[in-house]
């Protein structure tokens with residue numbers, strides 16, 4: 001039995017000497033010291049020993065166990081050290097590396113256009129007015145001389161929420177709201193930027209929701225020439241000092257007379273190109289002299305006061321100004337598109 005114990009010790013220590021990782025080490029621990037391991041197996045035979053032999057063999061057994069345990073512990077410590085070292089190397093932090101730059105946000109191109117237009121009109125003494133996106137039928141249509149069942153309501157297919165409430169189809173209702181709030185005082189000189197909604201299928205040039213900027217001036221002796229001068233000043237600041245404008249007769253229920261306003265094509269300078277369909281002109285807004293009925297309904301006597309109004313689509317202006325060919329780019333939030341408008 002003594003020989004078997006010595007042989008076991010010799011074998012175990014030799015095996016442990018060759019162990020390559022913590023997993024193998026654990027296997028050997030089970031193999032030699034486990035409950036069903038080799039040492040237990042040998043010592044189970046102690047029952048058949050004489051009383052003198054038993055303590056001697058018992059002691060040798062203990063020595064063999066502790067020799068194996070000691071080596072296992074040493075190996076264990078060795079593997080743990082290796083692991084820690086490996087982790088330290090892998091996780092090394094280079095404190096001299098430059099930091100990751102934070103991505104900087106920028107103002108959305110549509111908001112940039114809105115701000116630019118606001119600045120131009122503020123410079124001409126206008127203030128900014130706002131109105132609700134959920135609007136009553138009265139302000140969106142009736143107060144703008146579009147009574148129920150008026151055929152011109154079809155020009156703007158609407159999202160109705162109830163019989164009387166809808167998503168506003170235009171920023172023009174802010175005209176009526178502002179005049180009402182001013183209670184007959186003049187001058188009224190406002191622009192109203194905001195979002196509007198129409199039942200339209202989205203494509204390169206249409207969207208069910210877009211932005212408009214409305215303008216309204218009411219006072220004494222406001223004439224068509226004031227409208228023309230104002231729009232010329234605006235378009236020159238917006239598109240460049242050589243811009244010309246052209247007024248074409250049109251129809252809007254809330255203005256009389258009504259005009260559509262074209263500017264010289266900013267792509268070709270008026271010579272004719274694909275963008276302006278070879279006319280040299282681009283339509284950018286609707287406008288006219290405020291209809292006497294509209295003044296009257298909102299508390300201004302048309303015998304004493306007159307005014308002009310205009311409305312433009314922000315997306316259309318942005319498309320033309322930046323030469324973008326699809327309105328959907330403005331809504332998709334693709335960084336590669338938006339980044340081009342970032343002002344550093």
Ligand code: DAH
Pocket residue numbers: 169170171172214215252254255285286287288309310311312
């Ligand atoms: N609200 C019109 C539209 O959405 C645009 C417009 C035209 C506004 C003429 C006006 C105006 O104030 O006078 O088509």
